[in-house]
Amino acid sequence: MATANQMLGGVLAKRPVSATGVMSWITTIDHKRIGILYGVTAFIFFILGGVEALLMRLQLSSPEAGVVSAEVYSQMFTMHGTTMIFLVVMPMGAAFFNFMIPLMIGARDVAFPRLNAFSYWTFLFGAILLNVSFLTGGAPNVGWFGYSPLTNDTFAIGRGVDYWILGLQVLGISSLAAAFNFIVTIINMRAPGMSMMKLPVFVWMTLIVSFLLVLAFPVLTVAITLLLFDRLFGTAFFDTGAGANPLIWQHFFWAFGHPEVYILILPAMGIVSEVLPVFSKKPLFGYTVVVFSGVLIGLMGWGVWSHHMFTVGLGPVANSAFALITMFIAVPTGIKIFNWIGTMWGGSVKFTTAMLFAIGFIAMFIIGGLSGVMHAVAPSDTQQSDTYFVVAHLHYVLFGGSILGLFAGIYYWWPKITGRLLNELMGKAQFWLFFIGFNVTFFPMHFLGMDGMPRRVYTYSADQGWEFWNAFSTVGVFLIGISLILFIHNVIHTNRKGERAGNDPWNGRTLEWSIPSPPPEYNFAVIPTVKDRDAYWAEKYSEDPDGRPIPKVQGAAQAEEKPVKIHMPTPSYYPVLLAAGLTLIAGGLLSHISVSVIGGIVSLAAIYSWAFEPATAPESTPSDGAY
Amino acid sequence: MAAATHEPEHHTSTGLNHRKLLMWTFLGSECLFFGSLIATHMINRNKAELLHGLSPACVLDIPITSASTFVLLMSSVAMVLAVAASERSDLKQLRIWLFSTAFLGTIFLGFQVYEFSAFVNEGLTIGTNLFGSTFFTLTGFHGVHVTVGVIWILSMLATSFFRKDLVTGDPLNIDITGLYWHFVDIVWIVIFTVVYLVGVFGLNCVEAA
Amino acid sequence: MLRRRPLLPHWLLIAACLSLLLLLISCTPSHPQSTFDAAGPVSRSQLNLFWVIFWASLGVFVVVVGALLYSVVRFREKPGQAMPTQVHGNRKLEIAWTVAPALLLGAIAVMTVQTLFELEDPPSDNPLQVRVVAHQWWFEAIYPEYNVTTANEINVPVGRDVSFTLDSEDVIHSFWVPKLSGKMDVIPNVTNATWFRADEAGVFYGQCAEFCGVAHALMKFRVVAQPPEEFEQWLAAQQAPARTPTEGAALAGQTVFSAKGCIVCHTVTGPDTEALRASRNRGFLDGQPLTHGPNLTHFASRGSFAGSIMETDDENLAAWLRDPEQVKPGNRMSRLAAAFNDPALELSESDISALVAYLQSLE
Ligand code: HEA
Ligand code: HEA
Numbered sequence A: 001m002a003t004a005n006q007m008l009g010g011v012l013a014k015r016p017v018s019a020t021g022v023m024s025w026i027t028t029i030d031h032k033r034i035g036i037l038y039g040v041t042a043f044i045f046f047i048l049g050g051v052e053a054l055l056m057r058l059q060l061s062s063p064e065a066g067v068v069s070a071e072v073y074s075q076m077f078t079m080h081g082t083t084m085i086f087l088v089v090m091p092m093g094a095a096f097f098n099f100m101i102p103l104m105i106g107a108r109d110v111a112f113p114r115l116n117a118f119s120y121w122t123f124l125f126g127a128i129l130l131n132v133s134f135l136t137g138g139a140p141n142v143g144w145f146g147y148s149p150l151t152n153d154t155f156a157i158g159r160g161v162d163y164w165i166l167g168l169q170v171l172g173i174s175s176l177a178a179a180f181n182f183i184v185t186i187i188n189m190r191a192p193g194m195s196m197m198k199l200p201v202f203v204w205m206t207l208i209v210s211f212l213l214v215l216a217f218p219v220l221t222v223a224i225t226l227l228l229f230d231r232l233f234g235t236a237f238f239d240t241g242a243g244a245n246p247l248i249w250q251h252f253f254w255a256f257g258h259p260e261v262y263i264l265i266l267p268a269m270g271i272v273s274e275v276l277p278v279f280s281k282k283p284l285f286g287y288t289v290v291v292f293s294g295v296l297i298g299l300m301g302w303g304v305w306s307h308h309m310f311t312v313g314l315g316p317v318a319n320s321a322f323a324l325i326t327m328f329i330a331v332p333t334g335i336k337i338f339n340w341i342g343t344m345w346g347g348s349v350k351f352t353t354a355m356l357f358a359i360g361f362i363a364m365f366i367i368g369g370l371s372g373v374m375h376a377v378a379p380s381d382t383q384q385s386d387t388y389f390v391v392a393h394l395h396y397v398l399f400g401g402s403i404l405g406l407f408a409g410i411y412y413w414w415p416k417i418t419g420r421l422l423n424e425l426m427g428k429a430q431f432w433l434f435f436i437g438f439n440v441t442f443f444p445m446h447f448l449g450m451d452g453m454p455r456r457v458y459t460y461s462a463d464q465g466w467e468f469w470n471a472f473s474t475v476g477v478f479l480i481g482i483s484l485i486l487f488i489h490n491v492i493h494t495n496r497k498g499e500r501a502g503n504d505p506w507n508g509r510t511l512e513w514s515i516p517s518p519p520p521e522y523n524f525a526v527i528p529t530v531k532d533r534d535a536y537w538a539e540k541y542s543e544d545p546d547g548r549p550i551p552k553v554q555g556a557a558q559a560e561e562k563p564v565k566i567h568m569p570t571p572s573y574y575p576v577l578l579a580a581g582l583t584l585i586a587g588g589l590l591s592h593i594s595v596s597v598i599g600g601i602v603s604l605a606a607i608y609s610w611a612f613e614p615a616t617a618p619e620s621t622p623s624d625g626a627y
Numbered sequence B: 001m002a003a004a005t006h007e008p009e010h011h012t013s014t015g016l017n018h019r020k021l022l023m024w025t026f027l028g029s030e031c032l033f034f035g036s037l038i039a040t041h042m043i044n045r046n047k048a049e050l051l052h053g054l055s056p057a058c059v060l061d062i063p064i065t066s067a068s069t070f071v072l073l074m075s076s077v078a079m080v081l082a083v084a085a086s087e088r089s090d091l092k093q094l095r096i097w098l099f100s101t102a103f104l105g106t107i108f109l110g111f112q113v114y115e116f117s118a119f120v121n122e123g124l125t126i127g128t129n130l131f132g133s134t135f136f137t138l139t140g141f142h143g144v145h146v147t148v149g150v151i152w153i154l155s156m157l158a159t160s161f162f163r164k165d166l167v168t169g170d171p172l173n174i175d176i177t178g179l180y181w182h183f184v185d186i187v188w189i190v191i192f193t194v195v196y197l198v199g200v201f202g203l204n205c206v207e208a209a
Numbered sequence C: 001m002l003r004r005r006p007l008l009p010h011w012l013l014i015a016a017c018l019s020l021l022l023l024l025i026s027c028t029p030s031h032p033q034s035t036f037d038a039a040g041p042v043s044r045s046q047l048n049l050f051w052v053i054f055w056a057s058l059g060v061f062v063v064v065v066g067a068l069l070y071s072v073v074r075f076r077e078k079p080g081q082a083m084p085t086q087v088h089g090n091r092k093l094e095i096a097w098t099v100a101p102a103l104l105l106g107a108i109a110v111m112t113v114q115t116l117f118e119l120e121d122p123p124s125d126n127p128l129q130v131r132v133v134a135h136q137w138w139f140e141a142i143y144p145e146y147n148v149t150t151a152n153e154i155n156v157p158v159g160r161d162v163s164f165t166l167d168s169e170d171v172i173h174s175f176w177v178p179k180l181s182g183k184m185d186v187i188p189n190v191t192n193a194t195w196f197r198a199d200e201a202g203v204f205y206g207q208c209a210e211f212c213g214v215a216h217a218l219m220k221f222r223v224v225a226q227p228p229e230e231f232e233q234w235l236a237a238q239q240a241p242a243r244t245p246t247e248g249a250a251l252a253g254q255t256v257f258s259a260k261g262c263i264v265c266h267t268v269t270g271p272d273t274e275a276l277r278a279s280r281n282r283g284f285l286d287g288q289p290l291t292h293g294p295n296l297t298h299f300a301s302r303g304s305f306a307g308s309i310m311e312t313d314d315e316n317l318a319a320w321l322r323d324p325e326q327v328k329p330g331n332r333m334s335r336l337a338a339a340f341n342d343p344a345l346e347l348s349e350s351d352i353s354a355l356v357a358y359l360q361s362l363e
């Protein structure tokens, strides 16, 4: 019998073969290429979300300005928040998970390379679906947490909210698939000898984030599904006319939403935990505690959601409980901060751009964390909730935290990813512009909030005394904008003329630095065997009795590049096809049901073909016509 | 989608197979999915009286649903036998039990179709009131999971005819199908308890205005 | 020295932030919604708690960022330096910096819980009762004990606790008068309660704080705190029957008011009955050109209108009636009222001046 591989694998198309060109990127299942795709896409959305923010800031720069209308302003903050969270920080994290995790644990790929490609394409298509709403008459305009009943079809007429729901639905599939993949990869594909307590901290944080994703996203999925049913099929879940309690939406959203904010910060914390030791030439202080505090943050994050609901009238008992759990999250978070300082203490701190971003991260995150604790004090939070004080808090943790941390990662791992170093001088200039611009933009928002400026207002009157700080804040955006232009210039410039990095430009400690930059397709010619926590460092140095490192003589063990033929998973069409099918199903609900039907057929075909397609094509021989 | 990929058996750090671990994490997230739906139902079921008085006690038919629950439980037994057969590489038995599982699953779905249409006849639709909305959504999503399971099992049955190696030589494929199927069953037990048994317990059907 | 340079802005920035903060506290322009000028016991205890946590946070910030900067400066890489000792941790230190923040937070937690319970109910046992009903995009206030209905401006007596019940007829809003008390959300199907007391007479600005649709930014209101005698007078005036004009422009305006369908949504004959309120709301939900509008019985007694975004005077009123969409984009009146949608019922300039005269006569 002709093998089913041939029958089914070949039903839709021949197996893709090209190694270069656009097609090779579309069909790639190489975790490194997927990582790059994630990163580039996320950066483009960062600019988009930033331009949305810029429009808002211009509108707010003076009282009663007329840059955008009330309606457009509502769309701007909704899309800005949604974009920054779901299309920038999460995928930027995913970019690093993809590129670095297999390298850091000594694996040749992730556990499910095709599922990985599928995650990327669903992310991209979901993001496009969400943004198409701009072109088809009305982006979502209900805020990033879309409180019911404002999202009901009575109040949110038009299609914006449907786009928002279906876009998030598709993005949710992407995040879940990626999370499954990374859990299996990290648990199952560690190099021999790499026990869990020898994992680099970034890998640990990725694992925690993945668990949070697996458990948090279904809650959002259910919430938006119920809302979708309300809008499409006339169910009564959030129909206040039928007796529904709109607070149920809030409980669902924040039961997802708060774990989500730790999903956004833990990758950055992981990155910083890698960068600080390398540029202090010391191991991470208190590795075990840093890891367990991460686990604890992940666990406690499930018990605090109602701190977003201090003003909905839950009563003093519930408010006390949520206030207390929220405050005490400062303890495990503090542990991390102190251990980072402990890492630099007594070290030899080198101010590379990556290090500057990492230090900036710590300082800014402390500010954001402390304003978080102020929010946790429920009675006084009733004055700050829904004001610019919250906007300040969330940007200090998300921009000062996540984004600075991710930029530290970009500068740190850029040479590994591209083989060339980014220009340090430009990098430092970018950091300072970024850092100052960030503070100019967001610090005054604390004052505005305390002076009573509510968030999500498209205009304010001159008698409120808010114009000075608003104008001041808008200036900061331009500094951030210029610094980003500088970054883009740096990337383009060094891409052509940048200094070659070599395997290990920073004297790194983890396994990714032991292989060439950029890494070959198979990552490791020989899968390393791990004996110590900082596996690569231990290969390079031993310690004298005082604990000072002594370089080891690089012996004959360095028998690099065995010319064995390493059999890597083969590219595939089906991940992108399935992603397209699922997106069509969602798109059909917005346009015409026949589109959904086509989507369903495409998806089914893709699933079956995928299932019967071997992950790795058998060695193709000329006689084997099917491939 | 993880149905039948014949990957070279990788060494794994824990000894657990990748795909099995994948299935476990997937089921973990499914727990939260159904948990949220069940929570929605629990919160809303007593609000039925607010509108057209079709409350759980008026429409739920415990004897019929007990029968369908029994059928679904039996399908799980059949699945256990199918897994055992695939481990023994007993192709004939495997086919018999796969077929039985799918068959019983289909019967269960038949019950559900009957139940849904009976409710609609009594005037309870997905849009009638909060009880209707949560009831149909929750049990509907469970039904979709059963349907996917039936299709999956039938696909495995078909596979057993042209790629024997995938269902016997590599019993993992059946094993994973079984995991999914048992999970869907367990979810039903919870739904049956919470929605049906607890739902009507001690309540009388009061037809409100 | 070269190494030190990038650090300077860091210090500068903190110094700048602190001095800016002082600047803010000492010499600010007038801020009618500032949470720093508490004018009642509720906002005052919220503010006190804020200061406690603020100084605690500032202390933590100085210590931790100080340690951060010190370690960065002190242990910066120096030329020719040997590799540092590879320290992996220190149990005692780690316990210390787990316990210390926990103790600090414990203290804050106690104060938080205390204040939460303290502020739950008004201390006095006969507070003034006010029912606030939120609408897209204006607040309505009902004094059930006195059968008075008003909109946008809530009059209260100085020195007496006022107890609010909060309902919404559409989406979620939030009731917030920064100088008097923190927010309480106004949620459909959930009746919330809050209270405050004004310790001094004056006009306090309030604003809806939960995004509630396109005109959320323009959903403001005012609390007018009056000495008790004045408040009694105000109540008496509100309870008085509606005035009916007898001659001139106001009389013509009254005719226009019925002819152009204003009475479909606005009551001018005393407080709205519950039945009328319900039927208007149901009409709106069924998609009819109908909704609940502010009660205009004593319209001219209020200093501001349309969500308190405009002072009540002839000019503003005329502008509002000429093109409400221009004044308050998205508002229900310009979207639904026949006078602004049906060309047959369009208001002429003379209609507008008649209406202004009529409305201004409704003392
Ligand atoms: C990356 C994302 C992120 C992170 C990490 C956090 C972290 C925290 N957040 Fe934040 N939060 C958001 C993102 C995030 N938040 C967003 C997006 C919103 C707004 C959502 C919206 O409405 O749109 C929000 C809103 C928000 C609110 C609701 C405010 C309101 O709407 O009324 C609250 C209330 O408690 C809160 C609290 C906290 C706390 C206590 C932490 C803690 O985890 C912080 C802990 C860290 C520290 C405290 C600093 C370091 C610690 C030390 C140096 C130790 C010593 C410290 C002490 C002794 C105090 N956050
Ligand atoms: C990671 C998350 C993230 C990030 C990075 C940002 C970045 C920024 N955010 Fe945003 N923000 C949120 C998450 C984030 N935000 C969330 C969750 C909300 C709540 C939404 C809601 O209420 O629903 C919010 C809300 C929010 C508001 C409140 C809106 C309101 O309530 O009315 C404002 C107002 O100023 C704002 C501003 C900004 C600015 C100026 C930036 C800047 O840092 C952006 C910098 C980027 C650029 C400037 C783009 C780069 C452009 C170029 C390179 C082109 C050249 C440009 C120039 C020369 C200027 N954000």
Ligand code: CUA
Pocket (backbone or CB within 6 Å): C137, C172, C173, C174, C208, C209, C210, C211, C212, C213, C216, C217, C219
């Ligand atoms: Cu009402 Cu915002």
Ligand SMILES: [Cu+2]
Pocket (backbone or CB within 6 Å): A257, A258, A261, A304, A305, A307, A308
């Ligand atoms: Cu939170």
